Amino acid sequence: MNDKADVWQGTLALMVLKTIESLGPLHGYGIARRIEQTSGDVLTLNYGTLYPALLKLEQEGYLASEWGVSDNNRKAKFYKLTRTGRRQLEKETRNWEQTTAILARFLAASEEPL
Amino acid sequence: MKSLRAWLNRFTGLFSNQRREQEFAAELEGNLQLHIDENIRSGMAPAAARRDAILKLGGLEPTRQAYRERGTLPFLETILHDLRFALRQLVKYPGFTLTAILMLTLGIGASVAIFAFVDAALLKPLPYPNPSTLVDVNESVPLFPRSNLSYPDYLDWKRLNQSFSSFDAYTGNGYLLNSPSGIEPVAGMRVTDGFFHTLGVAPLIGRDFYTGEDLLSAPRTLILSYATWQKRFAGRKEVVGQTVSLSGIPYTIIGVMPDTFEFAPRNNAEFWTTMHAAGSCDLRRSCHGLYGVARLKDGVSIQAALANMSAIAQQLERQYPNDNRGQGAMVQPLAKYIVGDVRPILLTLLGGAGLLLLIACVNVASLLLVRSESRKREIAVRGALGAGPARLARQFITEGVALVSIGTALGLLVAYGTMRILLSLISKDVMIHMPYLRGLGLNLHVLGFAAVIALFAATIFSLTPILRLSFAEMREGLTEGSRGSAGVLWRRIGANLVVLELAIAVVLLVGAGLLGKSFYHLLRVDLAFQPDHLATLEADLPETVYPKDAQMAAVRKQLLDRIAALPGVGSAGMSTDLPVSGNGDTDWIRFVGRDYNGKHNEVNERDISPGYFTTLKTKLIRGRFFTAEDDATKPLVVIINQALAKLYFPNEDPIGKRIGDTTLSPKSIKQIVGIVDDLREASLDGQIWPAVYYPIDQDTGISGFNIVVRTTQAEQNMLPTLVATIHQVDPGIGTTGEATMVQHINDSPTAYIHRTAAWLVGGFAVLALLLGTIGLYGVIAYSVSQRTREIGVRMALGAQRASVYQLILKEGARLAVWGIAAGIACSLATTLLLRSILFGVQSWDIATLATVAIVLAAAALLASYIPAHRAASINPVEALRAE
Numbered sequence: 001m002n003d004k005a006d007v008w009q010g011t012l013a014l015m016v017l018k019t020i021e022s023l024g025p026l027h028g029y030g031i032a033r034r035i036e037q038t039s040g041d042v043l044t045l046n047y048g049t050l051y052p053a054l055l056k057l058e059q060e061g062y063l064a065s066e067w068g069v070s071d072n073n074r075k076a077k078f079y080k081l082t083r084t085g086r087r088q089l090e091k092e093t094r095n096w097e098q099t100t101a102i103l104a105r106f107l108a109a110s111e112e113p114l
Numbered sequence: 115m116k117s118l119r120a121w122l123n124r125f126t127g128l129f130s131n132q133r134r135e136q137e138f139a140a141e142l143e144g145n146l147q148l149h150i151d152e153n154i155r156s157g158m159a160p161a162a163a164r165r166d167a168i169l170k171l172g173g174l175e176p177t178r179q180a181y182r183e184r185g186t187l188p189f190l191e192t193i194l195h196d197l198r199f200a201l202r203q204l205v206k207y208p209g210f211t212l213t214a215i216l217m218l219t220l221g222i223g224a225s226v227a228i229f230a231f232v233d234a235a236l237l238k239p240l241p242y243p244n245p246s247t248l249v250d251v252n253e254s255v256p257l258f259p260r261s262n263l264s265y266p267d268y269l270d271w272k273r274l275n276q277s278f279s280s281f282d283a284y285t286g287n288g289y290l291l292n293s294p295s296g297i298e299p300v301a302g303m304r305v306t307d308g309f310f311h312t313l314g315v316a317p318l319i320g321r322d323f324y325t326g327e328d329l330l331s332a333p334r335t336l337i338l339s340y341a342t343w344q345k346r347f348a349g350r351k352e353v354v355g356q357t358v359s360l361s362g363i364p365y366t367i368i369g370v371m372p373d374t375f376e377f378a379p380r381n382n383a384e385f386w387t388t389m390h391a392a393g394s395c396d397l398r399r400s401c402h403g404l405y406g407v408a409r410l411k412d413g414v415s416i417q418a419a420l421a422n423m424s425a426i427a428q429q430l431e432r433q434y435p436n437d438n439r440g441q442g443a444m445v446q447p448l449a450k451y452i453v454g455d456v457r458p459i460l461l462t463l464l465g466g467a468g469l470l471l472l473i474a475c476v477n478v479a480s481l482l483l484v485r486s487e488s489r490k491r492e493i494a495v496r497g498a499l500g501a502g503p504a505r506l507a508r509q510f511i512t513e514g515v516a517l518v519s520i521g522t523a524l525g526l527l528v529a530y531g532t533m534r535i536l537l538s539l540i541s542k543d544v545m546i547h548m549p550y551l552r553g554l555g556l557n558l559h560v561l562g563f564a565a566v567i568a569l570f571a572a573t574i575f576s577l578t579p580i581l582r583l584s585f586a587e588m589r590e591g592l593t594e595g596s597r598g599s600a601g602v603l604w605r606r607i608g609a610n611l612v613v614l615e616l617a618i619a620v621v622l623l624v625g626a627g628l629l630g631k632s633f634y635h636l637l638r639v640d641l642a643f644q645p646d647h648l649a650t651l652e653a654d655l656p657e658t659v660y661p662k663d664a665q666m667a668a669v670r671k672q673l674l675d676r677i678a679a680l681p682g683v684g685s686a687g688m689s690t691d692l693p694v695s696g697n698g699d700t701d702w703i704r705f706v707g708r709d710y711n712g713k714h715n716e717v718n719e720r721d722i723s724p725g726y727f728t729t730l731k732t733k734l735i736r737g738r739f740f741t742a743e744d745d746a747t748k749p750l751v752v753i754i755n756q757a758l759a760k761l762y763f764p765n766e767d768p769i770g771k772r773i774g775d776t777t778l779s780p781k782s783i784k785q786i787v788g789i790v791d792d793l794r795e796a797s798l799d800g801q802i803w804p805a806v807y808y809p810i811d812q813d814t815g816i817s818g819f820n821i822v823v824r825t826t827q828a829e830q831n832m833l834p835t836l837v838a839t840i841h842q843v844d845p846g847i848g849t850t851g852e853a854t855m856v857q858h859i860n861d862s863p864t865a866y867i868h869r870t871a872a873w874l875v876g877g878f879a880v881l882a883l884l885l886g887t888i889g890l891y892g893v894i895a896y897s898v899s900q901r902t903r904e905i906g907v908r909m910a911l912g913a914q915r916a917s918v919y920q921l922i923l924k925e926g927a928r929l930a931v932w933g934i935a936a937g938i939a940c941s942l943a944t945t946l947l948l949r950s951i952l953f954g955v956q957s958w959d960i961a962t963l964a965t966v967a968i969v970l971a972a973a974a975l976l977a978s979y980i981p982a983h984r985a986a987s988i989n990p991v992e993a994l995r996a997e
Contacts, residue, residue, distance in 0.1 A: 029145035047149075047170050048177035051142070052184035059123035059184075074148050077141045 012053050014096060017062065017089040020081050025068070027076035028054060054079060062088050127186040128194060134185050135178075142177065196512035203513065210485060211517075213888075214478045218521025220881060221474030222567055223528025225467040228874075229563045230533050232460050234554045239449045241376050241550070243314040244409075249416060250451040251281065251406035251423065254444040257700075257716045257803070260451070262402035265391045267430060267438070268306075271406070274426045277419035278408040282306040283389070285404045286380045288818060289360040290656050290848050293346065296841070299654040299818075299848030302336075302360070303383040304390070310337075312409050313377070320354040320369025328388035335388060336365045340373040342384040360387070362658030376549035378452045379405070399437040400702070400776070407448060420445040436776060439712045453550070455863065458950045459871045465947075466625065466878040469618045473882050475571050476618075477889045478517070479578045480611045484896050486579035507580050514575030522568040529564075530556055544866055612886075612893045613932045616974070619879070619886035620937020620966055621944055626879035627962035628945055628952055629872040635954030636798045636868050641859075642791040643693060643730035647684075648822055648855035649829040650692055651836055654848035655817040663746060667811045669844065670819070671742075674723060676839050677823055682832060684824040687726030688810055692820045694859050696797045701806060705762065706772040706783060714776070717758060718795050718805035721813045727753075727790055729824045735759075737769045737788030744809040750784040751809065756792050758804030773806070784808070797864045799953045822855070829854045871951060883973060886933075891977040894926050898981040905985050906993025915986040922985050926978025933974075934967050941966075 019034045020026055026034070031054075032047045057063040062085030068078045081089070127134060146167050153163035171177055204211040242248060251271070253261050263271070268283045275281065284305040291300045307328040316322060317337055326332060338353070347353045357364045365387060377383070395401035410419060423443035431438045450457075486493075493506060501509075533554060545551065653673070660666045670688065677686040691699055701719035704710050724740040735756055744751055752773060759768050768786045775782040792802045810816055821840075825832045833852040840847050859865060898905070905918060945957035955962070 027145060027148070028141065029148045046172035047145075048172035048180065051138070051177060052180045055181060055184045056120065059120040060117075061119055070144075070148060072148070072151060074144050074151070075140070076144045076148065077137075 011096075012049070013057060014089070014092045016050070016053060016057065017081065017085060017092070020063070020079055021086070021089055025078040025080040027068075027070060027078050029076070030070075031079070057085070061085070121187075124185065124187050125190070128190060131186065131191075135182065138178070138181055138185075142171075142174070146171065192508075193512065196509050197516060199509070200513040200516045204516065207485070210481055214481055214517055215521050215524065217474040217477050217885060218518065218571065219524040219528055220885075221471035222522055222525025222564065222571075223532060224878065224881075225464070225471045225567065226525060226529035226560060226564050227532035227536065228460070228463045228467040230529065230554055230556070230560045231536070231551070232464050233557070233559045233563070234551050235453050235456055235460055235548070237559065238553065239378075239453045239550045241374060241553075245449060246447070247410040248313070248448040249278075249408050249410055249419060250444075250446050250448045251278075251408045251419075252444050253402065253427070254442040255440055255714065255716065258698075260444055260446075261441075263404040263406050264399050264402045264437075265389070265396045265404060266399040267402075267441070268404055268406060270430055271423060271426055271443075274429075275419075275422055277411060277414045277422045279411045280308050280312040281406060281408040282309040282312045283404040283406050284309055284380070286383065287387075288654060290362075290654055290846075291358070291360060297656060297846045297848050299652070299850050300384045301380070301382045302385045302387060303377075303380050304388065305386050306389050309386065309407070310371075312407055314409075315371065315375050317369035318372040319351060320367070322369065323388055328390060330390050330392055332388065332390075334363065334365045334390065335368045336360075336385045337369040337371060338367060338385045339371055339383060340375065343370045346384075361656065376552070378547055378549050381546045381549050399434055408445075416445055416447065435712060440714055455867060456548070458948075459867055462625070462629075462871060462948060462951065463874050463878075465944075466622055466875045469622055470878045470882055470885075471567065473615050473618050473885045473889070475574055476611050476615050477885050477892075478571075479574055480607075480889060480892060482514075482575055482578050483607060483611075484892065487896075489579075507576075510579045511572075511576040513579075515572050517575060518568050518572040521571070522564060526556065526561075526564060529560075539870075541861055541866070543861060544863065547863075609893060609929055612889050612929050613936060615886045615889045616930060616933025616970065617937035617940055619882040620934055620970055621941045622875065622879040622882040623966040623969065624938070624941035624945060624962060625948060626872070626876040627966055628948060628955055628957065628959060629868070629875050631955045631959065631962060632951070632953040633865075633868045633872040636865060639794070639798050639954075640792075641693065641794045643732045643793055645855045645859055647825050647829050648730070649825055649832045649836060650820055650822050650851070650853055650855055650858060651833065651840075651849055652818065652820050652851040653840060654850075656846045656848070657817050659844070659846055660817065663811075663814050663816075666817060667745065669847075670723065670810065672843055673821070673840060673847075674725065676843060677821065677836060678725075680832075680835060680839060682825055682827040682835075684826055685725050685729045686821060686823045687729035688723035688819045688821055689726050690721045690810070690816060690819055691795065692822070692855075692858060693730070693794050694798060694862055695795065697795060697800055697803050702776050703773045703806065704776050704778055706774060706778060710776075710778075712776075715762070715804075718803050720795065720805065720807050721810040721816055721819070722807050723810050726807075726822065727793075729822050730793065731824075732793045733791040735789040735791060736767075737786070739788055739790075740807075740809045745811040748812075750782075750812050751787045752784040753788040753790055753807040754786055755790055755802075755805040755807075757802050758806065759789050761804050797862060798859070799864050799868075820851075829856075868951070868953065883970070886970075887973045887977045890926060890929060890933075890974055891980065893929065894922060894978045895981040895984075897925060898922060898985045901985075902988060902993050905988050906990045909988065909990040910994060918986040918988075919982045922982035923975070923978050926974055926982070930971055930974030930978075934970050937970075938963055938967065 015035050015038075016031055019031050019038070023030070023034060028050055029047065032045055032050050036043060036045055054063065054065075058065060058079075062082060063079045064082050065077050065079045068076060070076045146164075149167035149170065150160070150163045153166055154160060158166065168174060239245075240248060250260070251263075253263050253267065255261050262285075263283060265283070272278075272281045282305060284303050287302050287304050288299050289302050291298050305323075305328070307323040307325055310316065310322050318340065320337070323335065323337070327335060336358070338347070343349055343353065353367050354369060356367050358367060359365075371386075389396075391397060395403055408419075410416070420443065423445055427438070427441055427443040431441060496506060496509075537551065537554060540548070540551070655666055655669060660669060674686050674688065677683060697718055699719055700716045702714045703717055704715065722740070724742055724744065727734065727739055737753070740751065740753065754768060762768075763771070768789060771786050772783050773786065774784070790807070793805070794802065795805055796802055810819065821836070823829075823832065823836060833854075837849050837852060840849055853861075860869075905913075905921075908921075909915075909918065941963070942958055945952075949957055
């Protein structure tokens with residue numbers, strides 16, 4: 001268990017948005033599963049933490065939800081991206097890439113002797 | 115932006131709690147089932163599959179909790195919960211709730227309504243830009259601290275001063291206007307060219323007067339008021355450039371003032387014309403008919419301006435000793451002049467309303483104390499179950515706020531209603547001089563005031579039970595039938611509050627008593643005439659039709675003869691001023707054959723017809739009244755009043771003596787032929803001044819005068835007949851101000867202000883008495899309920915009913931005596947502030963103080979008798995068994 005990473009604060013929202021963008025409308029369980037799979041089962045995710053995050057994204061207007069039926073005929077709430085959600089995803093992706101790029105350069109630089 | 119949106123969603127989430135939770139339960143269940151299905155597919159047993167799914171979820175309840183907290187605002191949710199509980203508590207005790215809310219509503223309603231008036235009148239009285247630099251500038255003489263400017267003085271003051279960026283003069287003037295309903299006297303103003311510029315208001319359409327337009331050489335022009343433009347010219351824009359005829363002289367309309375323009379001192383003016391100084395008065399330095407208004411230069415204080423103007427006045431006094439002797443200067447803020455009369459009244463009323471509010475708050479606070487007493491157990495239980503002091507305090511604060519919110523909302527409604535009622539009680543004539551009341555309403559100032567009161571009340575009501583329930587006592591509260599020091603403590607606090615209430619009630623009652631007595635004195639002041647069965651109106655002769663004094667005299671005689679011949683009329687007379695109109699219209703007199711030091715002997719001057727005094731039934735003291743013989747062809751005569759005789763002829767007989775103007779010019783010399791009683795020319799609370807009465811036919815240019823008619827039937831019904839009769843003589847004669855003498859007196863500003871103050875403060879006092887009595891009753895009744903057992907024991911041991919009565923009544927009496935004593939001491943101090951509006955009664959009037967003490971003592975007796983009776987009727991057996 002200890003070798004698995006916890007989800008960082010703040011990155012969960014980005015993962016959720018990205019997941020929905022790539023897979024289309026999806027229910028909470030599906031999103032949770034997908035995040036785990038994409039991380040190659042490195043991330044541990046308490047599925048329960050996903051629901052307040054979904055609610056928050058919905059309150060902020062990035063997601064919309066509606067009831068539907070899952071592949072195996074279970075009633076489920078499906079989340080999909082709104083237009084502002086899509087914009088937010090692009091923005092956050094750019095931010096994240098920038099941050100990681102800076103961090104990567106920083107780490108690379110500090111390996112060299114001064 | 116997005117966080118705002120999220121907040122909003124969470125806020126609305128407060129109200130859809132249940133639905134959201136149901137939906138989430140369904141969502142969670144569905145997703146869990148998906149997980150379980152998948153686990154089963156991968157080969158788990160159903161029970162294990164479910165356990166694994168829940169484990170992965172992190173538990174059902176924590177998930178629900180996290181979701182719920184994200185769905186709403188947890189802090190607000192607790193408040194809502196507290197609020198719901200508070201409202202349930204209020205509904206559960208309707209007696210307490212209704213009483214508390216009623217008291218708060220009354221207190222808040224009264225004080226907010228009065229504050230709205232104060233706000234309109236005192237906080238923003240002038241509808242002009244930079245009102246604080248506008249000043250009222252006038253001459254000043256010992257008799258009139260604010261007396262008129264003369265035109266030559268005005269010109270010199272304007273030229274010489276260094277204090278004002280602009281300085282203008284104005285005066286009221288009556289004109290005869292041809293209107294569809296015949297000749298109509300209308301009020302206007304004559305102003306100098308920069309009048310509107312000084313006030314800082316530009317015309318709505320057309321233009322302002324240009325510099326020099328007030329000179330005699332300029333064409334005559336006028337600017338209309340908005341109301342007149344609408345009423346007489348149907349609001350047509352083309353009126354600018356048109357000509358109207360005023361008293362036979364053509365004027366060109368050059369502009370219209372905006373609807374919002376007000377000038378309180380002369381607010382009945384329908385239009386403004388320029389000064390065009392001409393004639394005997396305007397150009398004479400000793401003829402004072404103007405008022406000044408000026409704009410202070412930047413950085414110049416009122417005191418500096420006053421010093422400047424006084425120096426100029428002294429310089430002019432030296433330069434023109436004959437005309438300007440004793441003519442000083444006065445400068446005051448224009449706002450002070452405009453609201454000067456109503457200021458003390460409004461502040462008195464605000465004080466009264468504030469005291470009433472205080473009583474209401476004290477009463478509600480003591481009700482809350484009583485209730486917190488009976489909730490001791492509830493609080494103790496909640497504390498024992500784990501509610502911390504902060505959580506308990508929050509509950510009290512919520513309850514206090516709920517109570518105050520309801521009270522404030524209702525109070526605002528009451529305030530709005532009260533304001534409407536008070537406004538409708540103000541007569542049109544009075545209203546015209548209080549244009550600032552147009553701004554009356556529940557504006558931001560007033561709502562802010564209400565908010566401050568509400569905050570204050572909410573603080574008191576939250577703190578009272580919190581302080582009362584010191585939380586150390588909590589454990590004690592749980593013990594059955596505990597009888598600690600708490601009851602005693604409450605009785606002490608509650609009792610002190612009641613003493614405070616009673617003291618405030620005394621102050622208000624004394625105030626109301628003094629104001630009522632003032633008003634009573636005012637209406638019974640010696641008038642020296644009989645005001646009943648007198649009809650009055652004002653008539654204006656068109657000077658173009660009657661240019662000569664002889665013609666005017668002839669038509670005046672014709673009018674009096676026709677009116678006197680009417681059925682129901684006893685007699686009729688004329689005077690240039692009605693009695694009880696106020697001192698003013700004065701003349702400077704000098705006595706023939708006496709040394710003269712140049713001092714101005716200022717006296718009221720009235721021109722009257724022969725039948726005037728007999729019509730009024732004013733007594734002749736010595737000599738004779740005027741007769742029809744005293745016309746322009748005969749030697750000039752004068753009647754003086756007793757005050758003049760006493761002041762200037764203390765040891766000699768005035769009859770036959772002669773008086774004249776300050777230079778004793780031959781055409782001014784008149785012989786005294788009679789002395790009359792001191793007819794009240796002054797306002798009701800004014801001083802009787804020396805007065806001279808001249809025959810109207812011996813004076814010149816008297817085209818406007820009042821007709822006074824003594825009727826044998828109801829005088830009100832005669833008014834239309836009088837107007838018709840005058841118009842039979844000449845339809846061109848203007849008539850206005852038809853009223854009975856009694857109306858004239860009752861509607862005079864003095865009577866009006868005193869009546870309003872007496873009624874309103876009286877109303878507050880009655881409410882205060884009621885609230886104070888209820889408060890006392892509450893304290894005594896509570897004390898009896900706490901002492902039921904003790905009384906039962908006493909009676910079981912043989913105490914008589916009489917001694918039980920005594921026990922309780924004594925308690926009430928002790929509080930009442932303290933309250934009354936404290937109240938009388940306070941009222942001696944506070945009524946000193948009333949001095950300026952008291953008339954004929956001292957602020958320490960013994961009779962009033964004694965009456966109030968008796969009334970309050972009686973009320974206190976009643977308030978304690980009811981609980982005393984209940985105590986005396988206690989059945990000792992039941993009282994002992996009850997616990």
